Amino acid sequence: MSQTPKTTFSRLDETDIQGFVLRGYTFPVARFLLMEITDGEKCRSFITGVIDGITTGERWDRGKPESTLNIAFTFKGLARLQLPDATLISFPVEFYQGMKARAEVLCDSGRNAPKNWDPIWREEQTHIWLAVYAQSSQILEARCLELAQLIEQSGGVQIAGAQDAAAIVFDGKPSAKEHFGYRDGFGNPDYLGVARDTQPGQGKLMPDGTWAPLATGELLLGYADEAGELPVAPVPHLLANNGTFMVYRKLHQNVKTFRDYLDRMGQLYPGGKEKLASKFIGRWRDGTPVELSPDKPDPTLTADKKRNVNFVYGNDLDGARCPIGGHVRRTNPRDAFGFNGALINRRRISRRGMPYGEYVPEGAPVSDHTEHGIIFMALNASLARQFEFVQQQWVEYGNDAHQGNDKDLLMGNHDGRGRFMIQGTDDPGNPPFMCGGLPNFVELRGGDYFFLPSITALRLIAAGKVDPR
Amino acid sequence: MPNRSGNVYGLTILSPILDEAKREISHSVAIRNYLAQLPRDERGPFARLSSTHLCRMVVLDDVVFVGYPAREEHLKSSYLVFETNFDGELETYLGRMAREIPELVEATWGHCVGYPGVSDVDGFVAYMKRCQVTTTFYFADVNDKTVQQTLRALQIQSGLATFIERNQGKPAAEIQAAFADFWAAVQSASPLRPGAKGVGVLPCFITDTMSAKGPSFS
Numbered sequence: 203m204s205q206t207p208k209t210t211f212s213r214l215d216e217t218d219i220q221g222f223v224l225r226g227y228t229f230p231v232a233r234f235l236l237m238e239i240t241d242g243e244k245c246r247s248f249i250t251g252v253i254d255g256i257t258t259g260e261r262w263d264r265g266k267p268e269s270t271l272n273i274a275f276t277f278k279g280l281a282r283l284q285l286p287d288a289t290l291i292s293f294p295v296e297f298y299q300g301m302k303a304r305a306e307v308l309c310d311s312g313r314n315a316p317k318n319w320d321p322i323w324r325e326e327q328t329h330i331w332l333a334v335y336a337q338s339s340q341i342l343e344a345r346c347l348e349l350a351q352l353i354e355q356s357g358g359v360q361i362a363g364a365q366d367a368a369a370i371v372f373d374g375k376p377s378a379k380e381h382f383g384y385r386d387g388f389g390n391p392d393y394l395g396v397a398r399d400t401q402p403g404q405g406k407l408m409p410d411g412t413w414a415p416l417a418t419g420e421l422l423l424g425y426a427d428e429a430g431e432l433p434v435a436p437v438p439h440l441l442a443n444n445g446t447f448m449v450y451r452k453l454h455q456n457v458k459t460f461r462d463y464l465d466r467m468g469q470l471y472p473g474g475k476e477k478l479a480s481k482f483i484g485r486w487r488d489g490t491p492v493e494l495s496p497d498k499p500d501p502t503l504t505a506d507k508k509r510n511v512n513f514v515y516g517n518d519l520d521g522a523r524c525p526i527g528g529h530v531r532r533t534n535p536r537d538a539f540g541f542n543g544a545l546i547n548r549r550r551i552s553r554r555g556m557p558y559g560e561y562v563p564e565g566a567p568v569s570d571h572t573e574h575g576i577i578f579m580a581l582n583a584s585l586a587r588q589f590e591f592v593q594q595q596w597v598e599y600g601n602d603a604h605q606g607n608d609k610d611l612l613m614g615n616h617d618g619r620g621r622f623m624i625q626g627t628d629d630p631g632n633p634p635f636m637c638g639g640l641p642n643f644v645e646l647r648g649g650d651y652f653f654l655p656s657i658t659a660l661r662l663i664a665a666g667k668v669d670p671r
Numbered sequence: 672m673p674n675r676s677g678n679v680y681g682l683t684i685l686s687p688i689l690d691e692a693k694r695e696i697s698h699s700v701a702i703r704n705y706l707a708q709l710p711r712d713e714r715g716p717f718a719r720l721s722s723t724h725l726c727r728m729v730v731l732d733d734v735v736f737v738g739y740p741a742r743e744e745h746l747k748s749s750y751l752v753f754e755t756n757f758d759g760e761l762e763t764y765l766g767r768m769a770r771e772i773p774e775l776v777e778a779t780w781g782h783c784v785g786y787p788g789v790s791d792v793d794g795f796v797a798y799m800k801r802c803q804v805t806t807t808f809y810f811a812d813v814n815d816k817t818v819q820q821t822l823r824a825l826q827i828q829s830g831l832a833t834f835i836e837r838n839q840g841k842p843a844a845e846i847q848a849a850f851a852d853f854w855a856a857v858q859s860a861s862p863l864r865p866g867a868k869g870v871g872v873l874p875c876f877i878t879d880t881m882s883a884k885g886p887s888f889s
Contacts, residue, residue, distance in 0.1 A: 470840045606828070621832060638836035 214395045216259035218656045219422070219444045222272040222333065223581055224259035224396055226387065226554055229270070229335035229369075230376040231342045234450075234577065235349065236322055236363040237330040239282040244358025245330075246283060249273070249664040251352055252332075258657060261397060269336040269345045273660065274448055274652035276300060279329030283663055288670035292436040293653070296586045297447060301650045302326060307590055309598035314615050314646040320452065322363040323648020330359065331450060331652050365452070367556035367577050378489075380557050381455045381574050382612075382643070383479075383564065385489035385504070389511050389534055391550045394418045395425075403511035406550075407536060407543035413512075416550060420583055422446055428547045433583035436653075437670045441663075444656030446581050449589045451649035452558075453613075454575040458568045460643045471624075473631050481624045481635075482611050484528035491530075496523040496632070514538075521625030522632070527605040529612045532596045539602065549596075551580040551588050575647070585651055609640075616640040673805045677815035679724065680761055681806035684753040684799055686783040688730070698782035699730050699749045705778045706730075713864065716772040717755075721864070722764065722818055725810040726755035728779065751783055756810040758817040765796040822863040830857060 216224065239245045257270035275283070277298050281290055296304055302316045302323070310316065316324055332349065336342035346364075353359055369376035380386045392398060392405040392415040405415045406428075419427030423435040424443030435442035464482075468475025476499075480486040486499035493513045495503055504510050515531060515538040518524060524531050531538060539545045559574025582588035595601070598615060600608040609615065611622040620640025626633045655663065662668045674681055689698040696704070706728055709715055717723045729752040736742045757764050768776055769789040776795070780786045785801075787794040816824065834853045838846050 472840075606825075621836070623832070634835075636832055636835040636839060638833070 213397075214259070214418070214422070215444065216261065216397070218658055219259040220272050220654055220656070221257040221259045221270060222554065223421070223446050223552075223654060225398065226390065226552075227270055227335045228376075228378075229266075229337060230371075231339055231369075232333065232335040232367045232556055233342055233346055234365040234367065235330075235332040235334070235346070235353075235361050236328040236365060237332060237353070237359050238327050238362040239279055239329040239359050241358035242282050242284045243666075244356050246358075246664050246666055248352060248356035248359050249660060251356075252349070253657065253660055253664060256657060256660065266337070268341050269334055271345070271349075272333045272654070274331045274333075274654040275663075276326075276329055276331075276650050276652055278326060280653065280663075282329055284666065285663070285668050286670050289436055289438070289441065289668050292670065294434050294447075294584065294586060296590060297651050297653065300326060301449065301451075304590065304651075308593050309615055310646055312615060312617050313642055316648075319646070319648035320363075323452070323650065326650070327362040328650055331448075365558065365577060367558040370557050370561040379487075379561075380555075380576050381457050381559070381561060382460050383487045384483055384485065385487065386555065386576075387553070388485070388489060389530065390552050391416050391420070393421045396421070399507070401507045401511050403513060406547045407514065409542050411514075416547060420548065420550060420588070421552060421581060423583055427583060435583075438668065441655065441659045441668055443658070445659055446583060446654050447585050448554075448652040448654050449578075449580050449582075449585060449649065450652060451578040452575065452647040453578050454573075454645045454647045456570040456641070456643055456645065457562060457574060458570045459641050461564070461568060463641065463643070467637055471635050472633055473635075477631075478624075478635075481525050481528060482622070482637075484524040484530035491524075492528070493518060493524045522627045525622070525624045526603050527600060527608055527611065527622055529610055532600075532603055532610050533592055535596075535603070549588055549591050551582045551592060554579040554581065575644070578649075581654070611637065611640060611643070613644050614640065614642075616642055673807055674761075676809045678758055678817060679756050679809060679813055679815070680759065680764070681809045682753070682755050682757070682761065682764070683804045683806045684751075684802045685731075685804050686751045686753070686780060686786070686802045687747070688749040688751055689782055689784055690748055699732065702751060702779050702782050703730050709775075716775040718864065719771050720757070720764070720767055722758040722767075724756040724758070724813050724818055726753070726757075728753050748784070751779060754806075756813060758819075761800070762796050765799050766792050768799075769795045819862065826860060826863060827857055830860075 221227070252271065252273070255271045257267065257272055277290070277293060277300060290298075296307075301308070302319075305311065305316055322328060334342060334345050334349070336345060350361070353361060370379050370381070371377065372379065378385050378387045390404065392400050392413075394415045395418050396415070400415070402413050405413045408414050417428045418425035419431070419433050423433050423445050424439060425432070427433050464475060464479055468478050471478040473481075476487065480490075480492050480499075484492050486492065486495070488499045488501060489504045489510065490499040490501075491503070491510065491513050493515065494509065514536050515524065519538070526538070534550070535546050537543045555576050555578045557574070557576050559572065561574070562568040580589055596603070597610040597613045600606050605623065608621050608623065611620070614620050618639060618641050622637040622640060624635040624637070626635060688702065691698065717726050731746070731750040731752050733746055733749070734744050736744065755764075769792045773789040776789050785798060787798050789795050830853065834849065838849045841849070
């Protein structure tokens, strides 16, 4: 049972933690350079050359930088960098195995099976994830050109692939929407010691109904977690401290399938298409929480940081407002399982997703086959306990939510057989409704597990001085 | 009340395993070898005992305290541990074990001290009761419904979901007629076997999409 850890941390060393860990960058464009290490020693020189450019967690009080740079490694990458065996065997097994080998655990079968992934992920070519976010495409290109030169000169690392991502632009402005038209990115948790413009509803629920930050160790290695223990971490502690694990999943979105399904079912659903879309997720497409505004989207509510993530399901246990299997309710059940949310506090992840590909406006001709989707990235101290649990038990299975075998409507690997129950009420505009024959709205195209080290750890790795003794 | 939680009986058996020095393989190893090759799905022997919610068989070698200071506390022998949660009465269940899965009983308890064999059912029941230890914890995932009630509920839930999926939005008279068909299908559906594939599905309510690759909306 989770308890508030006795120790509190007034402040983390933000200069030692990669900025990507502590905050979601809301930049319009990004590129993820997926790199293969060909020579460990020369690659270490390359890392030495980029360390000073790595964006740390320092606050952007004097304005946002023009671009950011962050770095993470797969297990195979760390092995090619010749970390000592005593260190390598101390990593958690799921990280050692990598995401491809975890396919069975993650229910990545059928269309989502590794054999259907993009070659770069299927062949596990990525050893380093080098992420550049920028204020504009020009800045992004310039920063990537500099990096490309360093990579070229290194002779120890090469770009196996590059994944572009960009916020979807509406009326000339980058938005937080994804390709199905939902505003995304609400509800990341707060952590003790991580400075942030906190919003009620973002941490863990306390017995008195208030919200408090999660223990730091749910995100960062080297700190107490919600069980009051240090997360499982590699040795030496200097390598692990202030680092975290990242899951990277390229999720292709079948936009045509989604829109056709919503149109077809929206005609049958007495509440209408947009209300049906809101029931799928638990948020209206503009982001309004269904739990707080079940009948219509409410822009003032969506804009109100005191309210837009501040809700519980305790008064809606029958799913009359937000369906019990709605996406946001499944993946962040808040108090829905009782015990004041204590059962979920060790299953939280910090999401850092970003769309990729061309957005097709509603009504325009659309295909499933063009490259569009979301690069889902999530950070957690334990891939197995946090991300993998959420994926297996809450996305690909419904027992905890009392939904039997039903999977998450949006993310589930349904293969045409999925089912989603909308509970509803006696109100003719809010009736119970069954969505059957669910196809895969989202398909996995690859990804892997990464270790995102601290700046100190990066220096140890670059210098070849990781010493597990 | 010990050994019973609502409708469920919780049985714990500890049977001492024979110890013969000159055997080629020990009785404990023989039991383990047998258990290791048992199927774990609906082909498993306990699937035939249709009132079983969950059961487990374990060979307990010894008890060792692994904290500080480490201490070995030796048992008088190895034990066969059998734990099961089932519906109904103890003697009925033990009698069914003797009659319906005698090969499992022989292959495991046949290596235990004092085992009388299965041909004398009353003798086997009496033997098992002598090996019984009080049970106070139960398999949590049973909400006081019998296995058959649970399977039936799953069957109806799944069938009803399909019924709703097919008929929602239709005129009331059509829904009523369809419901009569559905209800008739429910009434005449044959009882389910535990662990069977597609256990919740009424045969006539398997949807088209369940066997197809996926719906096409083009």
